[in-house]
Amino acid sequence: MTQPETAVAHYLEAFDGIDGGEADRIRELRRAGMDRFVALGFPTMKNEDWHYTSVAPIATRSFDRTSFPSTVPSTDLDPFLFDSPEWPRLVFVDGWLAPELSNVPPRAGIDVSNLRPSLVDGSVDAALLGTIADHDTVGFTALNTALMQDGAVIRIGANVELETPIHLVFVSAQPVPLAASFPRNLVVLERGARASVIESYFGLRDESYLTVPVTEISLGEGARLEHVKVQNESAVAFHVGTIEAVQQRGSELHSFSYAAGAELSRTNVYTVLNGPGSSCTLNGMYMVSGVQHVDHQTRIVHAQPNTTSREIYKGILDGRSHGVFNGKVYVRPEAQKTDGKQSNNNLLLSDHARVDTKPQLEIFADDVKCTHGATVGRLDEVALFYMKSRGLDAEQARTLLIYAFAADVLETIPVKPVRDALEAAVFARVRGEELQLTSE
């Protein structure tokens, strides 16, 4: 596999074209990102972290970083708001804030703004930027760091509890092919703070585009964050996103990653349990068909004693789709009394769908309790017969069984309107796919 030099040069050009006027630290950060990206290039399948996913379709195309804000009619967003238009939200169109679509009522102890002004004035929150996500060794994070446009900066003050979720909406709407956006988010929960953050990604046009978002999360002592990412990019889009967290003592991260869109997508969810007693739940669901490729990589680092991790990812694969799951759990020598459970279950609906699943435990402490498991299966013929013997027709039985497979992980989505919407989406898709399946 040869390295597609031309695409790298194309992004170097984009980098050189970025307007000045940003704070010195930000300029240095971008430069560091660009240097690392040039050195690393796009990952190849020789790279262990990309063994089952070829990014050649991204690497060989020259996507253009969108350079100016644009907008869409607000009604275009309605189907993606989880019937909760009242939630505070920031909407980014092609990577840039759309103020007229955004609405964040001011509230004491909570600071929600877009990143752009911080890049210019180098304000306090921007100081954390680039310190959590690893742009030294992860090529796409380096690329995002070099080319980031805008995004959300959320800071929840100590012991502030936010009852309403904050919705970050990333919509791609470029009418021309090969647009690229590089959203960059920073979520900081101070000691004892509680909040829910939803990130939605979707496209409004059937043009090929690239989204490379990075979200950095810092959880202070005893903080609790519910984070849901919903990836519904259009069918010819490419999406490579990273969520990376650092957790202090007693903090809790409840993460859910839903991926149903894009021709090729990769989602990284990384966290470091960096304080004693901290815990994380990383769950997810992917559902693909046709020639879609969906890849999740999670990494949980148990760095301190008495830390807990729970992880369930489920996949439903139809057509000629390809799913990849790689779940890494590291237990460092000082992380005694670690308690970790991980599972990945996949349901293949077609003979041509494929899954590569790789749970990976690396344990360097001796007093730990860690389990993991992975399954790949098909619909249970006996269960189908049981349901049919009660009068359900073949399609009803199939739909119900597929839905049942997904239900227990969907139930863990921490924000109810999102849970309801995704349950409905899965149910609808299971029904709709029947036609697509038989025509293939």
Add this chain to the structure above:
Amino acid sequence: MLEIKGLRANIGENEILKGVDLTVRKGEVHAIMGPNGSGKSTLAQVIAGHPAYEITAGSVTYDGQDLLEMEPEERAQAGIFLAFQYPVEIPGVTNAYFLRSAYNAIRKARGEDEVDPLEFLDVMEEKMKLVDMDPAMLNRSVNAGFSGGEKKRNEIVQLAVLNPRLAILDETDSGLDIDALRIVADGVNKLRGPEKSAIVVTHYQRLLNYIVPDYVHVLAGGRFVRSGGKELAVELEEHGYDWIQSHAPETAGAGSRA
């Protein structure tokens, strides 16, 4: 109602049923007994349409229709119900949802209106009382984590709700203690009627103390070797299956009483 003639069925290369004849008329309860491996469960599953079996010869008609040409759901919609020997767990689907879907599918097939969840709740609660089942079970996943006895009771709840014309109980007594057996049998007896028939498959005679059959057939080696009235079950209990097989009369196989 049901007429089986010369039925032969294979699973893979193995022939399990080797020529079975049976006639079940309206209102009749037939017991099918036999040693392990005799083909009892196969016969029950073949009637319900289990896809694992291949029918190699014979015919099965139900109300004049060719049953073997019907899909399992069509058979259910036509009033056939199989209480499974090993009820299947379906994690993620609640009992209430599953049963309402089945109930409505059958109503729809009969050209009747579907019922809404509230109406259905009334139907369910009444039927659950039949087998002394906690209504909280409605919101649990179908059979998931149920004890053996709970699973069997759940089959009878389904039987009661779906109200079939031909009920087939496949070793419903296995794994039940005597109290549970009585509850299940009482539940079944309340569902008997002049228009309804049942085939009770069992290894032991004790269930037949509670569900009293009109006819008893003994299946061995894939054929009926003996048929008679309810007293045949008592005889079997006394002498065991070896006795039947070593004393098989020349006319064995005459399960049909044409």
